Amino acid sequence: MAKTIVITGASAGIGAALARHLGRQGHQLVLAARRGPELERVAAECGTATEVVVADVRLRADVERLRDAALRRFAHVDVWVNNAGRGITRAVLDLSDDDVDEMMAVNVKSALYGIQAIVPHFQERGEGHLINVSSFLGRVPFVAFRSAYNAAKHALNALTANLRMDLRNTHPGVHVSLVMPGVVRTEFAANALGGMVPSGGPPGQTAEEVAVVIAGLIEHPVAEVYTNPASAEMARRYYQDVGAFEVQSSTGFHRAGGPS
């Protein structure tokens, strides 16, 4: 069945790959990001009914305008993917107030605005699926130079879990899911506040591989998914002995590049 799916951060990377994948499956799409021409290019590649909305997800009014545009075009929304996000390359001791504010705005408040814009619609319909794209670093903060990004994604993980708990009994048809990718080959590292670090890390997954995982989640909603099959075991080892894990990870690729 074709669904109406809103994707933020759809002009590039994971969001664009997800849009193309879902478009091939015949879903109706609403794509948002700040760069209009890039969004239009992605929309043209989707091969399906697509609405483009230029929006800055750090602004609540823009996110509400995105919701309104989606409802105006398609009358309802089935799935909302809070995917837009941004990294940082800065040690904890060097973080400024502005750094922390930007990380919280683009990675946490953006998703909260999305939640508060669309979940009342889902509650009214008795169904819907809210998906937040976090990061493995939101579960295991082992790449120290991502600092405030790691903190923001941890906050996103907590809000996602608490929203799911709030809705479980009252609205069992409304699903809330968290996606935690590891390293993905996109412009993420280049776009990080503070710039790129020389990366000696593993190549990571493609955005298309991550898109396939998210599309599977839309078909079969679960609470959480790691896109990299190795991540669950890494998380288990981390929480078993945090100190030992940190020592091991500081000697490996993580010091040089690590996941995002």
Ligand SMILES: NC(=O)c1ccc[n+]([C@@H]2O[C@H](COP(=O)([O-])OP(=O)(O)OC[C@H]3O[C@@H](n4cnc5c(N)ncnc54)[C@H](OP(=O)(O)O)[C@@H]3O)[C@@H](O)[C@H]2O)c1
């Ligand atoms: N790549 C990785 O290694 C990796 C790993 C784990 C998690 N993630 C997460 O995956 C998500 C997507 O990242 P990506 O790898 O696809 O990164 P990307 O290639 O840098 O793409 C980021 C997307 O978000 C949009 N965006 C950024 N700031 C925005 C804003 N203020 N308002 C609206 N849209 C905004 C960008 O579009 P505009 O510039 O046009 O606004 C772009 O479409 C993020 O949440 C990221 O944290 C990525």
